Amino acid sequence: xxxxxxxEYARLLVDTCVGVQPGWQVLxxxxxxxxxxxxxxxxxxxERGAYExxxxxxxxxxxxxxxxxxxxxxxLLETLxxxxxxxxxxxxxxxxxxxxxxxxxxxxVDSWRLQALQSxxxxxxxxxxxxxxxxxxxxxxxxxxxxxAGMATSDYAEFLYSAVLRDWDAERERMRRYADRFDEAExxxxxxxxxxLTMSIAGRSMRVDAGGANIPGGEVxxxxxxxxxxxxxxxAEFPAVLAGRDVTGVRLRFEGGKxxxxxxxxxxxxxxxxxDTDEGARYLGELGIGCxxxxxxxxxxxxxxxxxxGTVHLALGNGIHDLGxxxxxxxxxxxxxxxxxxxxxxxxxxxxxRDGSWLI
Amino acid sequence: xxxxxxxEYARLLVDTCVGVQPGWQVLxxxxxxxxxxxxxxxxxxxERGAYExxxxxxxxxxxxxxxxxxxxxxxLLETLxxxxxxxxxxxxxxxxxxxxxxxxxxxxVDSWRLQALQSxxxxxxxxxxxxxxxxxxxxxxxxxxxxxAGMATSDYAEFLYSAVLRDWDAERERMRRYADRFDEAExxxxxxxxxxLTMSIAGRSMRVDAGGANIPGGEVxxxxxxxxxxxxxxxAEFPAVLAGRDVTGVRLRFEGGKxxxxxxxxxxxxxxxxxDTDEGARYLGELGIGCxxxxxxxxxxxxxxxxxxGTVHLALGNGIHDLGxxxxxxxxxxxxxxxxxxxxxxxxxxxxxRDGSWLI
Numbered sequence: 001x002x003x004x005x006x007x008e009y010a011r012l013l014v015d016t017c018v019g020v021q022p023g024w025q026v027l028x029x030x031x032x033x034x035x036x037x038x039x040x041x042x043x044x045x046x047e048r049g050a051y052e053x054x055x056x057x058x059x060x061x062x063x064x065x066x067x068x069x070x071x072x073x074x075x076l077l078e079t080l081x082x083x084x085x086x087x088x089x090x091x092x093x094x095x096x097x098x099x100x101x102x103x104x105x106x107x108x109v110d111s112w113r114l115q116a117l118q119s120x121x122x123x124x125x126x127x128x129x130x131x132x133x134x135x136x137x138x139x140x141x142x143x144x145x146x147x148x149a150g151m152a153t154s155d156y157a158e159f160l161y162s163a164v165l166r167d168w169d170a171e172r173e174r175m176r177r178y179a180d181r182f183d184e185a186e187x188x189x190x191x192x193x194x195x196x197l198t199m200s201i202a203g204r205s206m207r208v209d210a211g212g213a214n215i216p217g218g219e220v221x222x223x224x225x226x227x228x229x230x231x232x233x234x235x236a237e238f239p240a241v242l243a244g245r246d247v248t249g250v251r252l253r254f255e256g257g258k259x260x261x262x263x264x265x266x267x268x269x270x271x272x273x274x275x276d277t278d279e280g281a282r283y284l285g286e287l288g289i290g291c292x293x294x295x296x297x298x299x300x301x302x303x304x305x306x307x308x309x310g311t312v313h314l315a316l317g318n319g320i321h322d323l324g325x326x327x328x329x330x331x332x333x334x335x336x337x338x339x340x341x342x343x344x345x346x347x348x349x350x351x352x353x354r355d356g357s358w359l360i
Numbered sequence: 361x362x363x364x365x366x367x368e369y370a371r372l373l374v375d376t377c378v379g380v381q382p383g384w385q386v387l388x389x390x391x392x393x394x395x396x397x398x399x400x401x402x403x404x405x406x407e408r409g410a411y412e413x414x415x416x417x418x419x420x421x422x423x424x425x426x427x428x429x430x431x432x433x434x435x436l437l438e439t440l441x442x443x444x445x446x447x448x449x450x451x452x453x454x455x456x457x458x459x460x461x462x463x464x465x466x467x468x469v470d471s472w473r474l475q476a477l478q479s480x481x482x483x484x485x486x487x488x489x490x491x492x493x494x495x496x497x498x499x500x501x502x503x504x505x506x507x508x509a510g511m512a513t514s515d516y517a518e519f520l521y522s523a524v525l526r527d528w529d530a531e532r533e534r535m536r537r538y539a540d541r542f543d544e545a546e547x548x549x550x551x552x553x554x555x556x557l558t559m560s561i562a563g564r565s566m567r568v569d570a571g572g573a574n575i576p577g578g579e580v581x582x583x584x585x586x587x588x589x590x591x592x593x594x595x596a597e598f599p600a601v602l603a604g605r606d607v608t609g610v611r612l613r614f615e616g617g618k619x620x621x622x623x624x625x626x627x628x629x630x631x632x633x634x635x636d637t638d639e640g641a642r643y644l645g646e647l648g649i650g651c652x653x654x655x656x657x658x659x660x661x662x663x664x665x666x667x668x669x670g671t672v673h674l675a676l677g678n679g680i681h682d683l684g685x686x687x688x689x690x691x692x693x694x695x696x697x698x699x700x701x702x703x704x705x706x707x708x709x710x711x712x713x714r715d716g717s718w719l720i
Contacts, residue, residue, distance in 0.1 A: 046431035056416035071406035081411035
């Protein structure tokens with residue numbers, strides 16, 4: 001029996017996120033374990049009178065099978081297959097359903113190979129980056145994702161659907177109010193456990209993510225002024241997760257925008273190595289405020305964690321260039337800070353959120 | 361752990377059957393349950409320096425997802441999506457791995473929908489029919505196929521690999537000798553239980569299938585002269601299988617090439633209905649001789665059954681037009697007759713096979 005939540009989920013993706021129109025060619029990238037949702041997408045695309053081009057893959061990069069990527073010659077990794085390129089360039093909409101069987105599967109693939117392929121795909125994906133083509137990425141509740149979250153699969157499914165299946169119009173309206181308040185301000189101050197950090201957002205604007213190109217939505221975010229961060233922040237509540245590695249108890253001290261001091265309780269060497277990736281890796285690329293009431297716990301899954309209600313996140317590295325961010329880096333590492341127990345956000349000295357609850 | 365037989369199977373497909381060359385775009389159509397074989401294909405294609413375009417599907421038609429086909433508007437079923445069409449037209453090789461989860465899955469799809477889609481795909485598939493593009497179709501041993509065969513899955517896997525992983529050069533040479541002997545003859549006589557049937561093959565030539573566009577190979581076959589079949593044949597040993605239905609104890613009597621009398625012990629009404637599909641349905645489109653020593657039992661799977669060593673098969677309906685066959689019909693129903701217990705084949709009066717053993 002189909003889960004009625006998958007039908008609702010499919011409609012959210014097909015109708016709300018990409019707005020499929022009759023005659024469109026809809027490229028659906030997915031993993032086999034996402035089948036219940038994928039079947040509802042197939043049906044919804046058909047009912048909108050559009051073509052479905054399903055590309056199921058055993059890997060989650062959607063640019064090639066792990067076994068192919070690991071054994072293909074370098075030249076082939078550096079140029080996308082013409083037919084693959086054309087699908088990305090000519091599809092009228094793209095829906096990606098990540099449903100991993102094992103979130104560490106890519107450990108079997110050399111990282112230079114993945115990077116080469118990602119670079120090769122960039123020209124064909126340009127229209128996704130610029131939102132010239134409507135697209136959405138989302139996840140399906142598999143045992144592997146539940147395991148990363150430390151939850152039983154059925155509980156994880158409840159969690160995921162509750163994060164995803166929301167009244168996004170109402171959420172957008174609510175978050176727009178917060179974003180407007182930020183847009184009027186010049187300085188943000190974040191105070192919490194081991195944390196007192198200020199930064200300027202003068203001239204920068206906040207974007208509302210209410211379920212567009214990624215589902216779940218539920219954050220407002222901007223690129224803060226690059227040289228403005230001052231003070232320190234301790235990510236005491238949750239690990240910072242990157243490439244499947246947990247860095248626990250991260251503490252950063254900023255001067256003139258740069259993280260000049262960094263430490264961690266676990267995996268400090270990995271933290272420091274990552275901060276030394278390039279010049280931009282020690283500067284902030286993003287300040288985001290999690291606003292999704294369905295996300296009440298950390299699940300070691302950035303797309304969800306960063307939207308957790310009552311948290312903020314900072315991304316080290318590459319800025320959001322279409323929001324005025326100028327920082328450039330190969331990394332963009334979102335790290336989440338809980339403000340629900342004794343934290344607050346101030347805008348130009350006014351408290352706008354206390355203990356995770358909005359005062360706006 | 362990968363099964364070494366899948367690596368060998370993949371090499372057979374990639375190297376022997378389609379002969380993948382560097383830089384080719386290889387379209388691989390498969391079902392998720394074929395994963396062990398598909399992963400070896402991905403690897404083999406990479407090692408040949410070619411691109412792999414994997415299109416996994418939940419259905420076995422490879423022309424669309426069952427849920428899409430069942431709900432799409434008629435107009436869309438009548439024209440292939442441009443991107444899907446281009447993949448079929450521009451791929452340098454096509455490999456299809458059928459690995460069904462349930463061989464009756466298509467029961468949920470209206471047959472007019474499948475037929476519309478198959479007609480729509482015909483132009484893009486024309487180069488497959490004419491072998492302008494190298495392609496091969498094969499099967500992977502899933503529980504559903506084993507179940508149809510009445511076998512446990514591991515035993516079925518043994519059976520399938522033994523049918524597939526053969527020395528095809530040696531098989532080709534051996535079968536070529538049988539085919540040459542048939543090509544010298546004008547009349548074929550098949551004698552066995554309840555069977556004494558003659559037909560002319562004058563001017564028609566035998567083709568050897570030693571693992572080209574379908575795997576397993578293992579038959580020699582031709583289109584007999586359409587008005588020549590005289591006598592009767594009883595398919596006493598195995599059911600005739602069509603669209604998942606078994607017709608048991610089929611007996612046919614031919615006069616002037618036409619099956620003028622037909623009966624069956626089980627499902628006779630379905631037999632008669634099928635014979636009345638159209639004018640050509642009561643004439644023979646094919647005479648085939650099974651020659652695959654790895655296939656020693658009937659598994660209710662025509663691609664294997666028709667190659668069973670020591671059997672012949674007759675196809676009612678559409679002839680093999682590039683072998684001179686002129687019969688036209690919407691059906692082509694292969695039915696297998698066992699000659700291993702008291703049967704023989706005569707060519708112009710000389711016995712060439714007795715009790716399933718060749719005398720050539």
